[in-house]
Amino acid sequence: STIIETTEISKVYKMGSETIHALKSISIHINRGEYVAFMGPSGSGKSTLMNIVGCLDTPTSGTYVLNNNDVSDLTENELAEIRNKEIGFVFQTFNLLPRSSALENVALPLVYAGLSKSAREEKAMHMLESVGLGSRAHHKPNELSGGQRQRVAIARALVNDPSIILADEPTGNLDSKTSYEIMDLFAELHSKGNTIIMVTHEDDIAHYAHRIIRLRDGLIESDLVNQNITDPA
Ligand code: ADP
Ligand code: ADP
Numbered sequence: 001s002t003i004i005e006t007t008e009i010s011k012v013y014k015m016g017s018e019t020i021h022a023l024k025s026i027s028i029h030i031n032r033g034e035y036v037a038f039m040g041p042s043g044s045g046k047s048t049l050m051n052i053v054g055c056l057d058t059p060t061s062g063t064y065v066l067n068n069n070d071v072s073d074l075t076e077n078e079l080a081e082i083r084n085k086e087i088g089f090v091f092q093t094f095n096l097l098p099r100s101s102a103l104e105n106v107a108l109p110l111v112y113a114g115l116s117k118s119a120r121e122e123k124a125m126h127m128l129e130s131v132g133l134g135s136r137a138h139h140k141p142n143e144l145s146g147g148q149r150q151r152v153a154i155a156r157a158l159v160n161d162p163s164i165i166l167a168d169e170p171t172g173n174l175d176s177k178t179s180y181e182i183m184d185l186f187a188e189l190h191s192k193g194n195t196i197i198m199v200t201h202e203d204d205i206a207h208y209a210h211r212i213i214r215l216r217d218g219l220i221e222s223d224l225v226n227q228n229i230t231d232p233a
Pocket of ligand 2: 056080081083084089095
């Protein structure tokens, strides 16, 4: 079933007398459970598209339907509410609270869900265990390796049971070995039915996805099912 449907979305930025067409009538259909990579050169519109898909911004024209809700014209507050409910964000910089433990970081999104402290901690612990970090629950981010920090960030992104995981250069700050470990974790999440969309400029990382959408100059240059996948999706 459809989770993301953009219909002819455009984004125009005005900078003084200059008009920048960052996205030019982009239509994308993504089903629940897909694992998609957005690629493209710098300035091609990847961030603009991710910001719209992640409900951090709205298109200038066109429609965006996320999980059966038209979110094209929502206010800031309405968008924030949809984000908290539907989107799990993973960033290259991890964005963890430095003074809080791994467990507290993962439990944070649940505060808005109105759960009791013990229920939050129980759920967060379960998420940490599922990313292989149960034994690091009480460590602070600076006591963890880069790969472990990213796994904490992934556990935090998943704790609210979001409709989609949006990962912006999730391996951007990691060495190759650790990057592949994170990609293995994404593959596992995908096999459990999660919908994952990531932005990357690295071909070997993009090839973990099952579909690669390439942007150029605000247009879709190609939208291909990954031929190199060997596991049954
Ligand atoms: P990418 O993520 O692929 O590098 P972006 O989506 O960041 O591409 O940018 C697409 C185009 O839109 C670029 O020409 C960029 O300069 C322009 N752009 C992006 N954000 C803004 C903004 N807030 N104001 C003005 N122009 C912007
Ligand atoms: P709220 O209004 O609900 O506090 P925020 O604006 O703080 O929402 O952010 C909501 C979500 O968007 C968070 O998951 C946050 O990590 C993410 N976010 C905030 N700023 C950015 C950004 N510049 N780029 C990508 N994601 C962001």
